[in-house]
Amino acid sequence: MRGIRIDEPDVLERVNAGDPDAFGALFDLHHDRVFRQAIRLTASIHDAEDVTAVVFLEAWRRRDAMRVVNGSVIGWLLVMTNFVFRNYARSSRRYRDGLRQLPPPEHAPDHSDAVDDRIDRDARRAALRTALATLPRRDQDILTLCVLEELSTAEAADALGVAPGTVKSRLSRAKSRLAALLDDQAALQTNGGAR
Structure with a gap:
């Protein structure tokens, strides 16, 4: 979507009305910037892809909460990226802590x-x-x-x-x-x- 200017407030209105094509336009426009922010925060491309996917899932789910600032929703999406990453990091930490609390595996029989x-x-x-x-x-x-x-x-x-x-x-x-x-x-x- 580079080089093409879209009227994000108008697109957001259509998104709020449930228009998936309008949401696709916002996704195409801002995906790369959201992904770059996610990659700065995470340890791997795989994790950044997961965070990016959740950001856009949340954007669709909470589309009525998205705000336009200076004609764009990118600010809201980047703040959501930080929020999703913090949740992701917390749950990953809890998962690692839980694994550490498990007893070591018993000796496996020779097969x-x-x-x-x-x-x-x-x-x-x-x-x-x-x-x-x-x-x-x-x-x-x-x-x-x-x-x-x-x-x-x-x-x-x-x-x-x-x-x-x-x-x-x-x-x-x-x-x-x-x-x-x-x-x-x-x-x-x-x-x-x-x-």
Whole structure:
């Protein structure tokens, strides 16, 4: 809004009537100055952003209390920035004081065994996923239906359009191939890890 002069008393009248666009114009006009004041007061950009947001929230909530001085509401907004910062600093101090009064945390149990087990399970899942992906599509289908989804032989036969006896023989061969692939992967990992 630089270079463009707005009639702030007129805009404030529209703001008081509940016009959000007029409030947006005031926000655009004064945001940078309010933020600069907040950054001077706070320890971080994040805190300054929080203070600035609360200032404009309060400006909207208390819009009927905003005053124009020398044709602008910036004075009111900067005083509100100081007020919001003092409240922010007080509540932050109370929060830190409250944390100091808490007892120190108790010794946490060692979760390394549970983490090791989970990693091992994840490694087995990854090996199974890899082995399944290398199987022919027919083996993947039969294992998905009969082993993973636990369909009966008859249900799998219907789904695949084959005889139940074919499902049984395919399932047996697919399980054998899968077991062999998993054994090969385990042997590779053992030999690779022994270097």
